[in-house]
Amino acid sequence: MVTILVIDDEEDIRELLSYNLKKEGYDVYSAENGEKGLALMLANKPDLIILDVMMPGMDGIEVCEAIRRTEGFQKTLICFLTARNEDYSQIAGLDAGADDYVAKPVKPKVLISRINALLRRKGMITLSNDDVKDLVINREKYIVEKNGTVIHFPRKEFELLALLASKPDYVFEREIILDKVWGSDIVVGDRTIDVHVRKLREKIGDHYIKTVKGIGYKFVEISKQNP
């Protein structure tokens, strides 16, 4: 489960983002001002916070600083929402605390891909199917969630899954897999990869990992599969 908190004073925006983020499979909370936002943050420990810069009361910068001062949230992802006319360089300067920003008016698709990119940078790979985050790989927490339930993966299996999922649709050759997961110097039998792949498939289902005979394996998103 990936949780996102939206803090914006405009109800329209909150609605728009909330609707679209939920449709993308995220768990969304929203607040209309900084105080309420901070309270919700403490209560729900979001993975990412979307924060409007221009707000009455505490503005986005202040909220951002408050977040960064809060124990346990120094590294929580923050994405600013900025008005179009604000200077790019000025925003860049404010980056002290934020991880990214998106200019208003916000296009949901743009925001979502930015968010996915941010999460990925943090080691979270999320794959959605319909309106559910079907699979969430969280490198920081070393956890894989499938439809909300946590599945335990031993190290090698986790690394293999994370590698394949890091580039959906791309074929990883067996040699490359060995190199990245096992290390170039380690020598293991050729069946070792297969066995690990089987264990992954047992746990997350057969659909995701596809064999490319003679080459290697690739990870495919369910929604993109053609039968």
Next chain:
Amino acid sequence: MVTILVIDDEEDIRELLSYNLKKEGYDVYSAENGEKGLALMLANKPDLIILDVMMPGMDGIEVCEAIRRTEGFQKTLICFLTARNEDYSQIAGLDAGADDYVAKPVKPKVLISRINALLRRKGMITLSNDDVKDLVINREKYIVEKNGTVIHFPRKEFELLALLASKPDYVFEREIILDKVWGSDIVVGDRTIDVHVRKLREKIGDHYIKTVKGIGYKFVEISKQNP
């Protein structure tokens, strides 16, 4: 499907390139500045980005650096558009991130052949018919798309197709084919090639691969065929 993003502040250029690239069968998006371009990039994951160097706001270099800093786009192909009077060496120095550049004023035909060359370097061979990319061979994903649908090819067939398609109209002698696809040391019967050619024809249609009796085979683009 091969996707290209054009980032240029001049509307005329965007129109010109967009029109010509679409006619060539590419899927094209365009933006008038760096910010919008980056947003479109995140949303559409282009295979290649055409980037004007001289732009108000973020210039091409900055955009290029931003692209390279973005997770998942470190290896996306970038082609610069440079003003004629800009110093070659200066541009070359800036090459930090770009894969190629084309001098303005841009001649669509020149640009397109440069782009095809770039894509090819990445293992993507695209053949167009009318204004559709009829056949796309993607080595990274190990797939062949025919009119948008993916066809599966086993290793030898894939290699053979990729070889023939790599030089349309060029006749590959049987000996050369054996050498490149099977390896110089491997010895296989003479009929083996024929059988593989037959399988290719079964899958992509008879038109593409033409027999040159006594010599070998060649790949011809449909649009160039005379009936």
Next chain:
DNA sequence: GAGCGTTTTTATTATTTGTTCAATTTCAAA
């Protein structure tokens, strides 16, 4: 050093891929 979870190996089976063979057809040179 016993016990447990993890990782690797081994052996077997299943599946896919690649090759050969032989009958038939095509094609270009005579």
Next chain:
DNA sequence: TTTGAAATTGAACAAATAATAAAAACGCTC
């Protein structure tokens, strides 16, 4: 137009590769 080398084709066969299950080896922690 004939003719024979060359190519096509379908089917049978062989080889390569992967899936699977079960067991052995490893490396922790207690």
